[in-house]
Amino acid sequence: MDPNDISCLNRHFGITGEVVFKEGPKGQGIIDVSNGLAMASIALQGGHLISWAPHGEELVVWLSPNARFGPGESIRGGVPVCWPWFGPHPAEPSLPAHGFARTSLWEVIEVQALENGSNRLGFRLIRSDESYALWPHSTPLELYMTIGTALEMELVTQNDGPVPVTVGEALHTYFQVSDVRRITIHGLDGCSYIDKADGGKRKRQSGAVVFTGETDRVYLESVDDCVIADPGLNRRIRITKRGSRSTVVWNPWAEKAKALGDFDQDGYLGMVCVESGNVADNVVTIAPGATHRLCVRYTVEPWH
Numbered sequence: 564m565d566p567n568d569i570s571c572l573n574r575h576f577g578i579t580g581e582v583v584f585k586e587g588p589k590g591q592g593i594i595d596v597s598n599g600l601a602m603a604s605i606a607l608q609g610g611h612l613i614s615w616a617p618h619g620e621e622l623v624v625w626l627s628p629n630a631r632f633g634p635g636e637s638i639r640g641g642v643p644v645c646w647p648w649f650g651p652h653p654a655e656p657s658l659p660a661h662g663f664a665r666t667s668l669w670e671v672i673e674v675q676a677l678e679n680g681s682n683r684l685g686f687r688l689i690r691s692d693e694s695y696a697l698w699p700h701s702t703p704l705e706l707y708m709t710i711g712t713a714l715e716m717e718l719v720t721q722n723d724g725p726v727p728v729t730v731g732e733a734l735h736t737y738f739q740v741s742d743v744r745r746i747t748i749h750g751l752d753g754c755s756y757i758d759k760a761d762g763g764k765r766k767r768q769s770g771a772v773v774f775t776g777e778t779d780r781v782y783l784e785s786v787d788d789c790v791i792a793d794p795g796l797n798r799r800i801r802i803t804k805r806g807s808r809s810t811v812v813w814n815p816w817a818e819k820a821k822a823l824g825d826f827d828q829d830g831y832l833g834m835v836c837v838e839s840g841n842v843a844d845n846v847v848t849i850a851p852g853a854t855h856r857l858c859v860r861y862t863v864e865p866w867h
């Protein structure tokens with residue numbers, strides 16, 4: 564099946580009124596999910612979830628109004644899939660930052676209506692000559708999303724090759740917040756981190772994370788739940804994970820956001836990235852024939 568053919572996708576995988584494939588900005592294939600519990604949208608390029616909110620809740624996942632949707636462009640916001648390396652390539656800095664999964668086309672492999680009212684969607688990364696040139700390994704990659712009161716995402720890397728492969732990865736989730744200067748992030752107290760906004764110095768977190776300027780940190784050996792406490796939106800967002808030993812916390816602040824060019828005026832104040840993955844010291848080596856799973860669950864809790 565042509566992975567871009569909207570009517571074919573609707574015929575094979577659509578669920579009337581619940582899971583609908585459509586043409587989005589710049590002709591990109593988009594899936595709109597609206598069930599009794601939540602709404603979400605996903606771009607087929609990047610296997611990129613671009614919005615999610617349980618019913619009755621403000622958007623949880625943030626998307627820049629200036630996000631670019633062109634072929635091969637990464638979308639500012641949502642949940643970019645960083646794979647098979649995170650940030651700059653470890654040996655070759657001219658290669659695309661965060662790997663190629665977020666700019667590649669993904670094919671749909673399953674859509675299900677679950678008994679609890681959620682929808683489960685499955686995607687497989689489509690490999691191309693270009694991506695084999697960047698990453699000459701046979702490592703099929705699948706992504707599963709369950710859309711309901713909770714959002715669950717599972718990134719599954721299979722090593723089909725004859726040698727071990729080492730993967731860096733993250734679900735680079737952008738969260739909508741009332742004002743990044745007023746939120747706190749809990750669950751990282753005592754973790755050591757690489758401060759990318761301070762020349763890569765190694766530091767240790769003490770207490771909750773607060774934001775007073777550009778923040779770009781890779782927390783290592785971080786396995787506990789992270790909670791974004793947002794008094795302005797009267798809620799806490801809980802991030803629970805398995806198969807992930809790193810958490811990346813990022814806000815570009817004013818100058819960097821301006822330089823990136825796909826944030827709107829003061830847009831950086833309304834977002835924060837809390838990324839679950841395996842990065843830097845925590846990259847994962849997968850033995851031949853083995854499978855690695857990165858699983859993350861997002862829920863919204865009331866303030867009180």
Ligand SMILES: O=P(O)(O)OC[C@H]1O[C@@H](O)[C@H](O)[C@@H](O)[C@@H]1O
Pocket residue numbers: 637650660661735759779780811813823838
């Ligand atoms: O602009 P990009 O490639 O989407 O990356 C955004 C940010 O992603 C974060 O994960 C990195 O830690 C930052 O260093 C980076 O600036």
